[in-house]
Amino acid sequence: MTRRFLLRTTIAILAASACATAIPASAQDKKSDPGKKATLLGQFGDWGAYKASPDGKTVCFALSKPTSAVTDPPGRNRDPAYAFVSTRPAENVKNEVSIIVGYPQKDGVDASAIIDGTAKFVMYTEKDGAWVKNAAEESQMVDAMRKGSQLVIQSVSTHDTKTTDTYSLKGISAALDKVAAECK
Numbered sequence: 677m678t679r680r681f682l683l684r685t686t687i688a689i690l691a692a693s694a695c696a697t698a699i700p701a702s703a704q705d706k707k708s709d710p711g712k713k714a715t716l717l718g719q720f721g722d723w724g725a726y727k728a729s730p731d732g733k734t735v736c737f738a739l740s741k742p743t744s745a746v747t748d749p750p751g752r753n754r755d756p757a758y759a760f761v762s763t764r765p766a767e768n769v770k771n772e773v774s775i776i777v778g779y780p781q782k783d784g785v786d787a788s789a790i791i792d793g794t795a796k797f798v799m800y801t802e803k804d805g806a807w808v809k810n811a812a813e814e815s816q817m818v819d820a821m822r823k824g825s826q827l828v829i830q831s832v833s834t835h836d837t838k839t840t841d842t843y844s845l846k847g848i849s850a851a852l853d854k855v856a857a858e859c860k
Contacts, residue, residue, distance in 0.1 A: 717854050721847020725854035736859030737762040738851035742829075742841035752837045754778035755804070759827060759843050761818060761852060763859040771818045771852065775799065775806040777841070779833045787831035791845070795820040799829075806831060822849045 714728035714737075723740045738761045745757060755778040762772045773789075781787065781801040786809060789797040797817045799806040806829070808814045821827060827843040 717858055718851070719847075720850035720854070722844040723847040723851035725851040725858070727855075727858050733764065733766045734859055735762060735764050736855040738848060738855050740843050740848070743844045744842040746840045748838040748840075752779075752833075752835075752839075754833075754839075757829075757839075757841050759829070761821070761848070761855070763855055765859055770856075771814065773808050773814060773817055773821075775829050775831075775841075777801075777804050777806060777829070777831050777833075777839060779835075779837070779839075780804055781806070782832045782834050782836070785832045787829060789817065790828045790830070791817070791820040791824040792826055793828075795824070799831075801831065818852070821845055822852065 714726040717725040717727055717736075719725075722743065723738050725736070725738055727734065727736045729735070740759050742757050742759075747754075756776075757778040758776045760772075760774045760776070762774065763770050764772075775787065775789070777787070780803055785801065787799040787801050787806040789799055789806075789808075791797075795817070797813055798809040800809045808817055822845075824845045827845055829839075829841045829843070831839050833839065
């Protein structure tokens with residue numbers, strides 16, 4: 677679990693830095709090195725395809741931000757949330773789904789992923805991340821995401837805040853196709 681968390685953290689940092697390229701340079705952190713960030717391969721609807729080489733190993737991923745985020749109780753602050761589908765050829769990992777929720781999640785409480793209200797997947801949580809609990813279902817989830825229009829992630833924070841993040845799936849198929857072409 678720790679190795680997976682560290683890899684996800686690396687991807688999250690790369691993704692956040694890649695998303696920062698849309699922010700004017702004057703507003704970005706002056707300490708960041710653009711040469712070490714993820715490269716945008718293309719924007720496809722609500723999903724971007726990215727490529728990076730942390731520690732010299734190629735990583736490609738499709739990334740999206742929620743189109744809506746609701747907390748209960750309302751108005752709770754948290755870090756940005758992201759949905760990822762990552763490919764790491766050096767580790768023989770293809771289409772690993774992960775979510776950054778934006779706050780530490782409650783220990784022992786799984787998150788849920790629901791695609792178009794019908795396809796449901798349990799996600800185990802660690803710190804602010806979530807992954808498909810049953811690895812054998814990961815390809816089924818990616819297939820459902822490719823065919824679907826909406827992904828809803830529900831989770832619970834360490835402070836019992838319930839969060840529902842909704843992601844548009846518009847463009848995910850094209851983004852995943854670009855990732856597959858770049859990361860063989």
